[in-house]
Amino acid sequence: MIADADRVFKALADPSRRQLLDQLHANNGQTLGELCQDLDMTRQAVTKHLALLEAANLVVTIWRGREKLHYLNPVPISEIYERWIGKYERHRVRALYELKKAFEEGPNG
Amino acid sequence: MDKPQFVYVTYISTSPEKLWNALIDPEMTRKYWQHENVSDWKPGSKWEHRSSGKERTLKLVGKVLESSPPRRLVLTWAFPADEGREEKNTRVTFEIEPIGNVVRLTVTHDRFEPGSEMLERISAGWPKVLSSLKSLMEVGRPLPELW
Numbered sequence: 635m636i637a638d639a640d641r642v643f644k645a646l647a648d649p650s651r652r653q654l655l656d657q658l659h660a661n662n663g664q665t666l667g668e669l670c671q672d673l674d675m676t677r678q679a680v681t682k683h684l685a686l687l688e689a690a691n692l693v694v695t696i697w698r699g700r701e702k703l704h705y706l707n708p709v710p711i712s713e714i715y716e717r718w719i720g721k722y723e724r725h726r727v728r729a730l731y732e733l734k735k736a737f738e739e740g741p742n743g
Numbered sequence: 744m745d746k747p748q749f750v751y752v753t754y755i756s757t758s759p760e761k762l763w764n765a766l767i768d769p770e771m772t773r774k775y776w777q778h779e780n781v782s783d784w785k786p787g788s789k790w791e792h793r794s795s796g797k798e799r800t801l802k803l804v805g806k807v808l809e810s811s812p813p814r815r816l817v818l819t820w821a822f823p824a825d826e827g828r829e830e831k832n833t834r835v836t837f838e839i840e841p842i843g844n845v846v847r848l849t850v851t852h853d854r855f856e857p858g859s860e861m862l863e864r865i866s867a868g869w870p871k872v873l874s875s876l877k878s879l880m881e882v883g884r885p886l887p888e889l890w
Binding site for chain 1: 746747748749750751752753754849851869870871873874875877878886
């Protein structure tokens with residue numbers, strides 16, 4: 635199988651690569667140049683990280699004319715989520731997450 | 744040129760023909776999507792997305808823009824209330840590509856208006872639908888209760 639779980643976890647186990655995913659999550663469909671602008675990394679390093687993310691199927695690319703655009707592909711993450719979170723737990727897990735977020739982001743956080 | 748808002752990719756261990764059928768057969772879509780996709784799938788025809796409950800509520804409508812089995816299917820995608828309003832019709836492209844003994848399915852969703860209600864709804868939906876489709880094709884079991 636091409637996109638196996640090992641590659642996904644390995645790709646996610648790096649703060650720079652997670653930062654790249656955060657950037658695409660905020661603004662999907664960016665070129666390499668656009669991604670480099672907001673990062674404190676060399677273009678070479680970004681290229682290397684993107685290749686690993688692509689191999690894990692967490693980033694997919696399409697061509698728009700002469701521009702190569704990078705997209706966050708959350709499908710492998712959805713597979714991990716569904717693997718360990720049962721259908722009756724979903725609402726409780728979500729509620730706990732919302733609670734934590736409210737405390738941490740709220741005025742008393 | 745406008746760029747798509749979303750591009751989703753999943754690799755599924757199946758054949759292009761079976762995957763194509765899984766996108767257009769109401770019996771199949773009911774299993775992994777809990778909705779039925781209904782049309783004759785000819786270019787220019789209408790298609791409907793209905794809930795698979797007793798009420799069979801009409802959830803989405805659109806037209807078939809392109810249909811090249813088993814490789815490429817392009818649909819417009821709108822809420823029933825927005826059917827006649829061109830600017831509210833988004834577009835979904837399914838591309839099926841065999842790679843070795845798996846098939847790569849790419850779903851591209853574009854032509855959203857700024858602040859589109861569809862945009863909010865679908866960004867949580869597609870990853871679930873595609874995970875469920877993959878699970879059904881590979882292990883014969885879709886994800887339970889998607890919605």
